Amino acid sequence: MRNWLLLTKVLMKTGANGLSSGIGGTSKKRSPAVTVLLYVIIGLCLIPYITMAFGLGRSLTQVTVMAGQPARPVLETILFMGSIMTLVFGISYILTTFFLGNDLETLLPLPLTGGQIVLAKLTVVYVYEVLTNAMLILPILVGHGIGAGWGVGSWILGIVVFLLMPVVPLAVAGILSTLLMYALRNVASRSMITTVSTILLLVVVMLFSSVGGMFGGVSGAEGSEAAADAMIPGLSALSRYSRLYPLLGPMAAAVDGPDLLSLLITLAVCAAAVVLFLLVAQAFFVKTVLSMKDTGAKGKAMTAEETGRALRRDSALKACAKKEWRMLYRSPQFFLNTALLPLIWPVFLLLPAVVTMIMDPQDNLITLIRETLPYWDLSDAMPIVILVVCGATIFGASTSFVSGTSMSREGANYIFMKCIPVRYRTQLTAKLLVGTILTVVATTGYSLIVLLFLLAAGLPPVTILFAVLVSLALNVICNCFSMMIDLLMPKLHWENEQMAVKQNFVPILEMLLVLVIGGGLCFLYALFSLILGFDALLVTAIFTVVMIAAAAGIYALAMAYGEKRLTALEE
Amino acid sequence: MIRVQGVSKTYGKKGVRAVDNLNFDIADGKITGFIGPNGAGKTTTLKIITGILEPDEGSVQIDGIDMAKDPIGAKRRFGFVADSPDSFLRLKGIEYLQFCASIYGVDTAAQQEKIRSLAERFDMQNALQDRLSTYSHGMRQKIMVMGALIHDPNVWILDEPLTGLDPKAAFELKEMMREHAASGKSVFFSTHVLEVAEKLCDQVIIIDHGRVIFLGTLDMLRAQFPNEESLEAIFLELIKHA
Numbered sequence: 001m002r003n004w005l006l007l008t009k010v011l012m013k014t015g016a017n018g019l020s021s022g023i024g025g026t027s028k029k030r031s032p033a034v035t036v037l038l039y040v041i042i043g044l045c046l047i048p049y050i051t052m053a054f055g056l057g058r059s060l061t062q063v064t065v066m067a068g069q070p071a072r073p074v075l076e077t078i079l080f081m082g083s084i085m086t087l088v089f090g091i092s093y094i095l096t097t098f099f100l101g102n103d104l105e106t107l108l109p110l111p112l113t114g115g116q117i118v119l120a121k122l123t124v125v126y127v128y129e130v131l132t133n134a135m136l137i138l139p140i141l142v143g144h145g146i147g148a149g150w151g152v153g154s155w156i157l158g159i160v161v162f163l164l165m166p167v168v169p170l171a172v173a174g175i176l177s178t179l180l181m182y183a184l185r186n187v188a189s190r191s192m193i194t195t196v197s198t199i200l201l202l203v204v205v206m207l208f209s210s211v212g213g214m215f216g217g218v219s220g221a222e223g224s225e226a227a228a229d230a231m232i233p234g235l236s237a238l239s240r241y242s243r244l245y246p247l248l249g250p251m252a253a254a255v256d257g258p259d260l261l262s263l264l265i266t267l268a269v270c271a272a273a274v275v276l277f278l279l280v281a282q283a284f285f286v287k288t289v290l291s292m293k294d295t296g297a298k299g300k301a302m303t304a305e306e307t308g309r310a311l312r313r314d315s316a317l318k319a320c321a322k323k324e325w326r327m328l329y330r331s332p333q334f335f336l337n338t339a340l341l342p343l344i345w346p347v348f349l350l351l352p353a354v355v356t357m358i359m360d361p362q363d364n365l366i367t368l369i370r371e372t373l374p375y376w377d378l379s380d381a382m383p384i385v386i387l388v389v390c391g392a393t394i395f396g397a398s399t400s401f402v403s404g405t406s407m408s409r410e411g412a413n414y415i416f417m418k419c420i421p422v423r424y425r426t427q428l429t430a431k432l433l434v435g436t437i438l439t440v441v442a443t444t445g446y447s448l449i450v451l452l453f454l455l456a457a458g459l460p461p462v463t464i465l466f467a468v469l470v471s472l473a474l475n476v477i478c479n480c481f482s483m484m485i486d487l488l489m490p491k492l493h494w495e496n497e498q499m500a501v502k503q504n505f506v507p508i509l510e511m512l513l514v515l516v517i518g519g520g521l522c523f524l525y526a527l528f529s530l531i532l533g534f535d536a537l538l539v540t541a542i543f544t545v546v547m548i549a550a551a552a553g554i555y556a557l558a559m560a561y562g563e564k565r566l567t568a569l570e571e
Numbered sequence: 572m573i574r575v576q577g578v579s580k581t582y583g584k585k586g587v588r589a590v591d592n593l594n595f596d597i598a599d600g601k602i603t604g605f606i607g608p609n610g611a612g613k614t615t616t617l618k619i620i621t622g623i624l625e626p627d628e629g630s631v632q633i634d635g636i637d638m639a640k641d642p643i644g645a646k647r648r649f650g651f652v653a654d655s656p657d658s659f660l661r662l663k664g665i666e667y668l669q670f671c672a673s674i675y676g677v678d679t680a681a682q683q684e685k686i687r688s689l690a691e692r693f694d695m696q697n698a699l700q701d702r703l704s705t706y707s708h709g710m711r712q713k714i715m716v717m718g719a720l721i722h723d724p725n726v727w728i729l730d731e732p733l734t735g736l737d738p739k740a741a742f743e744l745k746e747m748m749r750e751h752a753a754s755g756k757s758v759f760f761s762t763h764v765l766e767v768a769e770k771l772c773d774q775v776i777i778i779d780h781g782r783v784i785f786l787g788t789l790d791m792l793r794a795q796f797p798n799e800e801s802l803e804a805i806f807l808e809l810i811k812h813a
């Protein structure tokens with residue numbers, strides 16, 4: 001127990017100074033105007049997010065209550081979202097922390113059991129998850145509490161349940177990843193099996209959540225089946241989610257009551273999950289870690305032909321971008337925690353389609369599309385198409401932390417940035433290039449596949465042109481913006497690579513900011529094209545031009561700011 | 572040529588003065604050793620010279636180019652080996668060298684030739700296609716040295732370059748430093764090993780508590796302390812009074 005606390009403290013400390021590090025040297029100098037501006041923007045964006053999340057929780061609850069329905073299913077839905085969110089952000093973190101940290105080399109020789117090491121690591125992940133949830137989910141939960149008119153007891157238990165919410169998901173993820181890694185330990189190199197395991201588990205989570213989404217539905221108020229449910233007493237109090245994840249029931253009941261017995265059940269289940277996790281970890285963790293193989297050295301001389309292929313004079317930009325990309329994709333800690341989500345998020349969308357197809361081969365989304373396709377009229381679809389592409393772009397870009405951690409990922413290496421004869425703006429452009437190409441593939445690229453399909457269904461080509469241009473511009477805007485936030489608060493002191501990207505709250509902050517700013521831009525477009533009903537082509541053309549100009553402007557700003565920051569940056 | 576004029580640096584707002592009013596020239600054609608106890612300010616000084624840190628006061632010139640006025644121009648003139656070699660571990664040796672060569676503008680043919688000869692001298696031919704993460708400490712140090720020298724810089728700036736090198740590599744590096752100085756260019760390196768300084772350096776700068784307490788040839792140093800028999804004894808005597 002003491003060892004666990006001590007170790008947790010050490011592991012936290014080595015990466016705790018997320019928001020404050022890296023700015024030391026600048027304290028003597030006056031902050032550039034952009035720094036002030038960035039803080040203002042962060043504030044301006046956080047307030048709408050929190051207000052919106054809060055409003056969502058409250059109004060959803062009020063509507064449900066006014067319709068004479070119990071509020072508990074809403075609470076269960078929020079808790080379900082929180083649990084899923086915990087997993088989406090937690091899985092790559094768990095796997096990279098457990099199996100790739102170079103701290104293992106320092107920890108294994110110490111007189112600690114495998115269970116203690118892993119429990120301490122899981123605790124660090126837990127703390128990070130609680131803080132992330134506090135940013136993303138807590139406002140919704142508070143909105144719900146106010147909408148449902150919680151008493152003091154409910155508020156207290158609400159906080160307890162909020163703190164307990166990530167325990168079971170993390171313990172289960174910990175168990176699954178330990179077992180999976182144990183099973184795969186001899187199959188391939190350490191990095192490879194960690195990557196494979198992360199993707200596998202993430203897909204499982206996505207499947208789980210999209211199945212939940214299909215059978216869930218907030219109060220089950222839609223559809224005849226749901227209405228039937230609502231009429232059966234007892235069942236009506238349960239959302240469909242709680243059939244998928246039974247602990248939701250006791251968690252919600254504990255808060256809703258407030259009911260101490262339900263809380264005890266929740267506590268018992270959490271404790272059981274942790275104990276089970278410990279048993280699994282004790283049995284398998286050290287064995288797995290010790291038997292994993294790193295990619296070995298070849299130890300062979302290169303032939304003249306091989307060196308000939310490897311050597312060529314690149315421009316400074318190309319050399320830096322190549323280096324940046326290699327350092328990103330070869331480090332699973334970086335890649336899985338920053339680039340994986342945007343690349344596989346379409347799976348979220350595809351899974352429900354696939355699941356319906358399997359469940360009902362005759363009557364599903366795909367057959368529906370195939371049958372109605374001849375009747376689609378896409379000639380007037382421009383505003384909707386643009387809006388959907390913008391939304392997808394913003395969402396996809398917001399889940400990428402590549403540009404948004406590009407400075408933090410340098411860590412102690414940043415001194416090289418300062419002593420090589422390459423202009424800071426060239427080095428920053430290289431970083432931006434890598435991050436932007438990645439989100440472009442994950443947003444514009446995926447959108448283009450759908451758009452080309454729609455082209456066959458009669459979508460005017462000019463719509464596709466505008467959609468692609470706007471999507472590209474939005475990608476530049478989002479990436480520049482994330483990079484500036486990272487430059488504002490870089491985390492340069494870390495020992496393990498995952499600390500640069502997790503144990504660092506700036507990326508989550510960046511995600512919210514991108515969502516709010518991008519959401520605002522989408523709203524502006526919708527306002528003029530759909531709500532005010534101006535000519536779609538004209539609005540779209542103007543919007544495209546403005547977005548491209550904005551992208552150019554923000555790029556110039558990011559370069560100017562980056563140059564200032566890098567000049568001022570001292571450890 | 573390195574010229575350091577009136578350079579001072581304090582870490583943080585009101586921390587200790589890491590270096591205090593440094594003034595010295597590193598002349599061409601010489602190997603200059605930089606000696607001082609732990610925490611004396613050697614690394615700090617080298618970081619200021621290489622543009623990693625900005626001095627609070629004073630200026631640095633490399634081959635007559637002012638670091639503050641033309642940083643890119645000044646940075647092109649030197650090759651720098653930092654004190655910790657654990658960087659770029661995800662890159663392969665050859666990729667790291669190609670990166671260094673490209674940013675210093677070494678063209679393709681010259682890259683081939685230079686990498687071949689450096690790899691041979693440091694016995695690294697068999698490691699070039701492996702990632703730096705698989706290298707031993709000394710091999711990482713070697714690849715960093717190779718990266719810093721790949722563009723044949725005029726000025727070499729090395730922070731404890733010999734730590735971790737095996738005898739052959741250490742010998743080669745010292746040999747290369749001698750050749751470099753003999754061809755009329757400058758070498759400036761920090762070390763804790765007094766024998767190295769004694770055998771290798773044409774002149775030494777001794778620093779303590781951020782101040783230069785001696786600058787000159789070793790013979791001049793011995794002349795100042797005629798009663799002490801070894802360089803070690805002189806060194807200990809010197810920093811006791813500083």
Ligand SMILES: Nc1ncnc2c1ncn2[C@@H]1O[C@H](COP(=O)(O)OP(=O)(O)OP(=O)(O)O)[C@@H](O)[C@H]1O
Nearest residue numbers: 571582587589607608609610611612613614615616
């Ligand atoms: N990043 C930093 N932040 C604050 N103080 C620092 C930092 N780096 C060095 N110092 C302080 O500056 C002084 C000089 O340190 P420096 O690293 O230059 O010494 P050094 O001569 O290179 O020592 P060593 O022989 O151990 O390498 C020391 O007092 C040290 O504590």
Ligand SMILES: [Mg+2]
Nearest residue numbers: 613614615654
């Ligand atoms: Mg030092």
